[in-house]
Amino acid sequence: MIKRLSTFAAAALAATVAIPSLGAHADDTGSGQPTLLGRAVLPVETYAPGPPSGTLLPPGTVNGITFPLPSQPVEGFSAIVAGRHPGEYLAMPDNGFGAKANSRDFLIRAYYIRPDFKTAKDGSGEVAVDLNEFIQFRDPDGLIGFTIVNEGTTERSLTGGDIDPESLQRGADGDLWVGDEFGPWVLHFDATGKLLDPPFAAPGGLRSPNNPHLGGAAATQPNSRGFEAMAISPDGQYLYPALEGATTAELGTTRRHVFEFSVRDEAFTGRVWLYQTEQPGYFVSDMAALDRHYLAVIERDGGLGLNALFRKVYVVNLADIDAGGSLVKTEAVDLAAVPDPDLVSLPPIHNGDVGLGNPYRVTCESIEAIHQIDGNQLLLGCDNNFPNTGRNPGRADDSEFIVVKVPGLRRE
Numbered sequence: 279m280i281k282r283l284s285t286f287a288a289a290a291l292a293a294t295v296a297i298p299s300l301g302a303h304a305d306d307t308g309s310g311q312p313t314l315l316g317r318a319v320l321p322v323e324t325y326a327p328g329p330p331s332g333t334l335l336p337p338g339t340v341n342g343i344t345f346p347l348p349s350q351p352v353e354g355f356s357a358i359v360a361g362r363h364p365g366e367y368l369a370m371p372d373n374g375f376g377a378k379a380n381s382r383d384f385l386i387r388a389y390y391i392r393p394d395f396k397t398a399k400d401g402s403g404e405v406a407v408d409l410n411e412f413i414q415f416r417d418p419d420g421l422i423g424f425t426i427v428n429e430g431t432t433e434r435s436l437t438g439g440d441i442d443p444e445s446l447q448r449g450a451d452g453d454l455w456v457g458d459e460f461g462p463w464v465l466h467f468d469a470t471g472k473l474l475d476p477p478f479a480a481p482g483g484l485r486s487p488n489n490p491h492l493g494g495a496a497a498t499q500p501n502s503r504g505f506e507a508m509a510i511s512p513d514g515q516y517l518y519p520a521l522e523g524a525t526t527a528e529l530g531t532t533r534r535h536v537f538e539f540s541v542r543d544e545a546f547t548g549r550v551w552l553y554q555t556e557q558p559g560y561f562v563s564d565m566a567a568l569d570r571h572y573l574a575v576i577e578r579d580g581g582l583g584l585n586a587l588f589r590k591v592y593v594v595n596l597a598d599i600d601a602g603g604s605l606v607k608t609e610a611v612d613l614a615a616v617p618d619p620d621l622v623s624l625p626p627i628h629n630g631d632v633g634l635g636n637p638y639r640v641t642c643e644s645i646e647a648i649h650q651i652d653g654n655q656l657l658l659g660c661d662n663n664f665p666n667t668g669r670n671p672g673r674a675d676d677s678e679f680i681v682v683k684v685p686g687l688r689r690e
Contacts, residue, residue, distance in 0.1 A: 381438025
C-alpha cells in the first residue's frame with residue numbers, strides 16, 4: 279500500500295551533530311513539493327594515502343580511470359552520518375571494486391568530508407576531504423572469526439577481500455555499527471574503527487555465497503543482497519538492518535526483510551518487518567530513522583544514466599502494517615524527478631552530463647546513502663561504483679551529494 283506524503287506524527291529528534299539549514303523554498307507544514315536545495319560533487323579521481331590498489335583488476339583504462347591505481351580511492355560512498363563538526367560528515371565506501379576477489383588491496387575506511395553545497399544563494403559545489411585523519415577499520419584482536427587478507431600484520435587492517443560494508447550508523451556512545459553483505463553481518467567497531475565483537479550473523483541462518491563459514495552448504499542469500507540498508511533509532515538503542523534483495527527462497531518476489539537489533543543487548547530481538555518493493559528487481563538501498571517509529575527508505579532500480587528510471591524515498595511507520603502484513607509506504611520524493619526551480623544543479627561540470635536542470639535526476643546506478651540533517655532536509659549520496667559511469671556516458675562518475683527539502687517530513 280502506497281500513500282502520498284502528508285503531515286504525519288514523525289517528529290524527528292535532534293541529530294547527533296546539528297547541521298545548519300540550507301534554506302527552504304517550501305514551508306515546514308506539509309504543503310508544497312520536494313525541492314533540490316543543494317548539490318556538491320567530489321571528483322572521481324580523489325585518492326588517499328595508502329598502498330596501490332586495483333592491482334587485481336586487468337591493467338588498462340576503464341571510463342577514463344587507469345588501473346592499477348597509485349594509492350587508495352576515496353570513493354564510492356555507501357553510507358553517510360554526521361561528522362565531528364557542524365557541516366562535516368563521515369562517509370564510508372564499500373568493498374572497493376565490486377567483488378571479493380578483486381578488492382583485496384582496497385582498505386576499508388571512512389572519510390570525513392565537508393561539502394560546500396551549491397545553493398540558490400551561494401556555495402562552490404565542491405567537497406573537501408580530510409586525507410590526514412580518517413577511520414581505518416581493523417581487527418587487531420582477531421575477533422572476526424576467519425582468516426583475513428592482512429592476517430599476519432599487527433594492525434590487521436580490513437580490506438574489500440574480507441568484508442563488504444554497505445551501511446553505517448553511530449551509536450549514542452560513539453561506537454560505529456556497520457551493515458555488511460558478505461555475511462550478511464552487523465559489525466561493531468569503536469570510534470577509531472577497531473572491531474569490538476565477532477560479527478553478528480543475520481537471523482534465520484541467512485548466508486551469502488561470500489560467507490567464509492558456508493562449509494560447502496548452499497547460500498540462502500544471493501550475492502550482494504545483504505544488509506545494504508541500516509537505520510538507528512534516535513536514542514541509539516536499536517538498529518534496523520534490511521536486506522537489499524529477496525532471499526534465495528523468495529527470489530522473484532518483492533519481499534524484503536527489515537530486522538531489529540538491540541545495541542544494549544548486542545543481539546537481534548526477533549522482530550522482523552516485511553517491506554514490499556514496487557518490482558521484484560528493485561532494491562532497498564539505505565534507510566534513516568526519523569524517530570522511534572518512522573523510517574525513510576531509499577528504493578531503487580538497477581538503471582544508470584538516462585535508464586535510471588525508478589529511485590524513490592518512502593516513509594514507513596513500523597506500527598503501520600497493511601492487511602497483507604507489509605509496511606505501508608508513503609512516497610516522500612521521487613529522486614528521478616526532483617524539482618530544481620533555482621537550477622542549482624547547473625551548469626554541468628563535464629560536457630555531456632545528463633539529468634541536470636529542472637527536474638534534477640539522480641542518474642548514478644547506486645543511490646544508497648541517506649541522512650536526515652535538519653528536520654525536513656535529507657542528505658543523499660551516490661555510490662559511484664568506481665569506476666562505473668552514469669551521469670556522463672564513457673566517463674567515470676564523480677561522487678554526488680544532494681540536499682532535498684521534503685515538506686511534511688517533520689511535524690512541529
